[in-house]
Amino acid sequence: MVDGIGKNHNNYPDQMKLKGTDKSVDLKNLTNLQRTEKNKALFDMCDLNKDGKIDEKEAQSMRGVLLTASKGDGTLTKKEANKLFGKEMNAFDAISALADQQEAMMKDTEYKETTGNKTTHIYNSKNGDQYSYRADSTTDKNGTATTELDDGTQEIKYKDGSRQIIKNDGTVVSYDSKGNKTSAIVNGLITTFTPDGNKGVTTDANGKTVKIVELRNGEEVRTEFEHKDSQTISREYNGLSNNAKLTSITVSDREKNDNGTTSTIETKYNSEEDMKNNRPASAIRNKGLPTETTISYTYDDKGNQMITETDQTKIPASTFKNKDGKTIASSEFNAPQPHTVQKGESVSQIVKNALKEQGFENPTKEQLKAATEEFLELNKDTVKTYNGPKAKFKGNKYFYPNDKVNIPNFKLSISDKYLDEVEVVAAKPSDKMMASEADDTKILDKQPVKTKMHEMNYVAPDEFGPVEFDPNKNFLA
DSSP, X not given: OOTTTTBOTXXXXXXXXXXXXXXXXXXXXXXTOBOOTTTHHHHHHHOTTOSSBXXXXXXXXXXXXXXXXXXXXXXXXXXXXXXXXXXXXXXXXXXXXXXXXXXXXXXXXXXXXEETTEEEEEEOOTTOGGGOEEEEEEEOTTSOEEEEETTSOXXXXXXXXXEEEEOTTSOEEEEOTTSOEEEEEETTEEEEEOTTSSEEEEEOTTSOEEEXXXXXXXXXXXXXXXXXXXXXXXXXXXXXXXXXOEEEEEEEEEEEOTTSOEEEEEEEESSHHXXXXXXOSEEEESTTSTTOXXXXXXXXXXXXXXXXXXXXXXXXXXXXXXXTSOBOOGGGOOSOEEEEOOTTOOHHHHHHHHHHHTTOSSOOHHHHHHHHHHHHHHTTTTOEEOOSSOGGGTTXXXXXXXXXXXXXXXXXXXXXXXXXXXXXXXXXXXXXXXXXXXXXXXXXXXXXXXXXXXXHTOOOOGXXXXXXXXXXXXXXO
């Protein structure tokens, strides 16, 4: 054996044994040791900057203190420790605790120390400070454990299993006993989460909602709220990131009624530009109340507006306005008008009613045919064709009740020459016109099935349920 092993060049030992135990202190590896409740007697003597850790300079000081206490022979007794530090300081136990912490550090494991109601966890990773940690936990008489990490973060665990994380910047995050996040306080804003974690609602100090994030139909949706006077403006985005696309804007407000009362109104816009130009897409008045009314807005290329309101009766009513807000006739609106198919409506009934609303009081067969063809073409993706067992009904067109269809502006495509003639001679029709009308009636009476227009009347073939007829022998929806 070579002389000098276990000692440095000054012939001082590198290891100091604690007499009566199997422990020893490595005098050359004292840096990064941390102050704990058990080792504070020795630590407070050597931690010159009071940061709770031993640096290189402080390690030399501690080494000297320990060598002096052991008289440099490599073994420390309780008597020697008490002589240096004082018997009441429990110096030997403090050095013993320091040896345990050093051993854990050398083995790359966690050091755990419990004193009374306080437990300390220390881990000094060999792979870098980013993997190292320290946590001091204190448990009160109610079973609440408060843990403080070395970065100042606190974790409070309650007896029921719930917990809170409190960070240096004031952020507070709460979890239930199952580990689900229930709320978070960040920069003074409070966010509460649903039990499934799919929705978070953020409110300000006044309790007003400022943001909602949620998982909707598997897609992340973010809604931000702006409170301005009596209005609340919500902007919905198709994602959580700042570059997510704006999909809609809803303005919630109150409006005054003609009778002096007020109603709630939620108006939806498709873009910031539409909101600026007061071009809404839809609205809901008195949402959730018995008087709830839904409103849809449709625009033509001239800026004219069709406003369709549906109240508790479920019967839509439309009004028309120009871009200046003045009421206009429906015939001046040249965009397709949305319509919901009602039970009992046939294709021909929808067309005839639409023609009548647009000023075609007594349409000719040619006008009915042209209007029906245009209507079916416009709604070709919605209309159904009968292919059931009854041969005479094959090819008939129909819709289901509640189907959404669009009605063209027939004024733009159907000649109204006949209408003009009726208006001129309505007071006294000519014999020729009387004869013409009589011929038309005979044709319809004699050939009710052969005409294409009659075929268009069938709506609900019996394979879709009981067959019902109107007085004109048209199938009803």
